[in-house]
Amino acid sequence: MAAPSARYLGEGLAYMAVPEFTSDNNERQIALAGELQTLIRQLDTEHTVTGWVVDLCGNGGGNMRPMLAGLGALTGTGTLAYFVAGRWKKPITYREMVASVNGRSQGARLSPAQPLRRPASPVAVLIGPGTGSSGEVTAMAFIGRPATWLFGQPSAGYTTANNLFRLPDGAELDIAMVNEADRPHRVRTGPLVSDELVPAAPAGAADATLDAAASWLRQPAPAGKW
Template structure:
């Protein structure tokens, strides 16, 4: 069985296990449990945030505890932690209150078609992982195979990321792998300039060469290096942007549409004692050419138009197909 690495984006930490600071001095105006809980959350932020070297943490803590005055219980701390995450200012971190069970994998089903002799793959948001992620990756491979075998020479593809608001990047990377190609396709970089690589190889999406999700057995396309048009819009976000970044710097790839949402950073989950989770932005996306992102991704060819999937009414798709028609197959 394929060995998995427990990764949502980069790493998985439990509570203060990824910090080395103890609780702040208790404040008599705040209940002890609430104080310890907030202090633990602030430790996570201070030692792991992508902006950890940009913030005056002494002042940040003082402001947070001032906001928490009069709070006695842990549930009362939740709005204070939400406020603190907003003040970090990365635009991507968020807080999830304890839930009875894990939420179901979210997202519409992917689809594929042959459009004017070109392979078309729609890649929607997906929030699942583990076996669900592997199943999704394998579904993508099946869809790609279905289109690939219909085409005389499937050396041209459209990868449509419009409306993909994110979730879990790894099943998506593993899924589009036959089109993306085997290579190191991107990186995360943290404030200490530590890089973690993203790789697609033999059906596996890997971080630092450790498999996260995979399509087993993988599909091997007719063309190992097809020309690819990547479509984005203002709703392409987070993990959706990660897939777009994976195609940046790749020979034979060009992007069309509108700038992405601007969340090209990586969140890691930090579990608190009561089951709540801080999803904290810890690093920034980098493409294979070394371009660092962190904000929106501007397309190579800006095109305004509604996503319909029909080249007669979808101006972005039409522009992509026009460009692909000029690209010769080897």
């Protein structure tokens, strides 16, 4: 699995790339969440950050809990999204450095994080066809946060939660059982569509999605419209 990365872009902008994470191992979950938390803290401590980029373009999914726990300083606390089936609804929450579903946490339990020096700073979230499943839930967790905007191409469209059934012959069947909804309770079916659609750049060309996000963040007072 690829490791998360971060860098300072200059002009007050910080960049975080969050790859997919497929392990259910408790120690690995805690390690990933802690690494994300440390990267955010370092950027916020070493620079005067006025805007954040969260790149999920290569996040194909896996285990969302350590992703959400590690990014909690940026998403904020409380209910971030929901699993939904008819009138049945389970909240996906982040509180006290624990990401949980319906009040049940699994791994990714950390000591309290250092708050951002500017907690209301705008966040640009990058998505694309490589953003799938739990990567899409992680992107969805930012929808409804003030001063937040999604950039890029439509995501993969795996916006469901699955249940794994083991068959008598040893085979496994993974079935999509529920849909997902954002903080404003809007059920999201199929691909997530960015607030600003950015065509894919040719191979070797500059990252147009990152450029569009950086341009938005440099505005005097960028704000989301949710």
